[in-house]
Amino acid sequence: MKYRLIIAAAVVFVLTVSFSAAHLDQESPERRVHQHLTSRQPDAGCDCDGSELCTHLPLVIIDTAGTDIPGQPILDADNHEIGFTTTAQGEEMLSAKISVISAEDRNHHPSDQPDLESDMLIRIRGNSSRYFEKKSYLVRLTDEDGSYRNEEMMGMAPHYEWALHGPYLDKSLIRNYMWYNIAGEFMGYAPNVRFCEVILNGEYQGLYVMTETITNGEDCRINVSEPVENTNQTGYLLRLDRGSSTPIKNIQTFTNYSYRNMQKYNIQYPRSGDLTPELTAAIAQDFSDFEKSLYSYDYDTDDYGYYYDIDVQSFIDYFLINEFTTNYDAGWLSTYLYKDIGGKYKMVIWDFNSACDNYEQTTLEPHHFETQLTVLYYMLIKDEYFVERLIDRYRELREGVLSEAYLNQYIDDVVAYLGDAVERNFSVWGHTFETYRPLSPDSRNPADHEEAIEQIRDYIHERGDWMDEHIDILLQYCHESKVKKFNH
Ligand SMILES: [Zn+2]
Structure with a gap:
């Protein structure tokens, strides 16, 4: 058992290293x-x-x-x-x-x-x-x-x-x-x-x-393999949302038919023209197999561990940026993940229009976490290794691109860059400061562009402070008292 663990760890290490190298090659931040x-x-x-x-x-x-x-x-x-x-x-x-x-x-x-x-x-x-x-x-x-x-x-x-x-x-x-x-x-x-x-x-x-x-x-873009002719092998991209209007893209998977997931997965890639009923079924089966192992009692074991199936770093980063901005459609709607042939699942962010306190409801205040309740994270958060890595990563990002100084400078630079384009935009849409005030209570709706920008700054300050102090409470989800029937 011990040797198997060591071998498994070595495999994970080699996969992680080779994967990171490929990943840097394609998507190095310098290219951003x-x-x-x-x-x-x-x-x-x-x-x-x-x-x-x-x-x-x-x-x-x-x-x-x-x-x-x-x-x-x-x-x-x-x-x-x-x-x-x-x-x-x-x-x-x-x-x-x-x-x-x-x-x-x-x-x-x-x-x-x-x-x-x-x-x-x-x-x-x-x-x-x-x-x-x-x-x-x-x-x-x-x-x-x-x-x-x-x-x-x-x-x-x-x-x-x-x-x-x-x-x-x-x-x-x-x-x-x-x-x-x-x-x-x-x-x-x-x-x-x-x-x-x-x-x-x-x-x-x-x-x-x-x-x-x-x-x-x-x-x-996501840069995965195209469908391989005469096989059911392909890189693929899934969306968790309300389903597609193109029937061949919609799939039923383990979390749907076990009622753990009331949203719908659909295939975003391959395109519908390249999908056959067989290819759609193969993708559904592949993803379903992953979900079954994720929701099984041995989800964190060296035989079936989730870390063979997902890019752990990608899942952690997705969790953190959506939590930092309380972007709470993430994990329920507009949620994208993809996998190349023989690769691991990775997450892609989308849609921050409601982030940083821009939801209509006031219930989404900055003093809590939610992503751990979503279908993709419900089990991951029960694993201490995952939660500890997540907390470490948060602390690291707060020293860099999620630090308040970096983000405030970023906002200053973007607003300066837009220049008088902001005024031109509101020469058409300025009436919305009076006529379109969807946030409740009404006082949350900004009176002008400057106030809208300040709202983001204030939110980053408050949310960052709170998360700095409370990120450790995520450990409760992997505590032995809560997960002893799952974890060994
Ligand atoms: Zn000119």
Whole structure:
């Protein structure tokens, strides 16, 4: 038994070392571009005559020839969502044109020669955000024959699919940009992001964030193996949320049919066109096998330990960034994990619009932890090794990218970078400080952009202080009195 333990430990060590090396190779933080530090600044100047919009940020021009973009929620008489609008031809996505003006050596104007011009398919994206007045969009670049077209976007690696996110609920405008980039500093893959301004059919729409969607790409994004022909082997990406409208993507796994998980997993990659019923079933079985071992009495043993199946560091980092920001959809909704052939599961962060005290309800106050209750963490948190590593990692991050000094400087730099783009955004959306106040009680809604930024700073201060003092309480979940029937 003792020797088996030593061998198991050696295997884990070798796997961890080789995995970390590969991981650094692909996703080294040095490759992370923080647009606000490296791109054209607001004071760079321009010699135009000021007769049209002039911005240091990239400019995205969308032309639908006046046709409405599909994807608006359709409600029945009782205000229940019964579907989404489509094109006149009944399609989910509309063919349209996109131009991007993003050259680094000059400011940008609508009449400038575009750096990227393409056909595209576009629809409104999101869940609750589909109801917002300021829409977010899913964009797929296409060639004239309709096939997908991979293009570099504002310096981000070439891909055909992008999310054009319009901060609206987040009146600071910086939550997703900031936390995706901070996550990208210490986790594996986190979606890359670039601020830009959008014009739709000639009308200025305000500030947006061009965002990589979480999917696979050639040497970019999650970067896993494509389906291997004539086998059921493939890298795959799963989403835990409300399920997909494409039936072949939806899977039933152990935690569903044992009623431990009331949400739904669906396959995000491979794409539906590459899925067969057999491949979908094989992915469901592979993930189900992992869940069964995670929820078994020997989940932490040298024969079946969860650490053979998951990248422990990735799960710890995901837990910490979502707890630090009390981003409590994480683990329930918009939750992504992926695995390459022969690899381990890794987590990917997504959506910080409600993070740092921006939920409507007041119940999500900063003095507690929640992620340990989610389906992926419920068992991990019973293991002392996991919890101790998590606490150590927290202390380490608080000396670096999660320190208050680093985060305050980050916020200062991002706000300075946005410059007068903030004012332009609120020239369209400024009314929301009065007309859209979803947070309760009402006093939590910021009166202006400055207050929205201060709210994040205050929250980081309060949350950081509390977690510094209380992170050790997570040890209660792995204490012998609580887990003796599981742990040996
Ligand atoms: Zn100009």
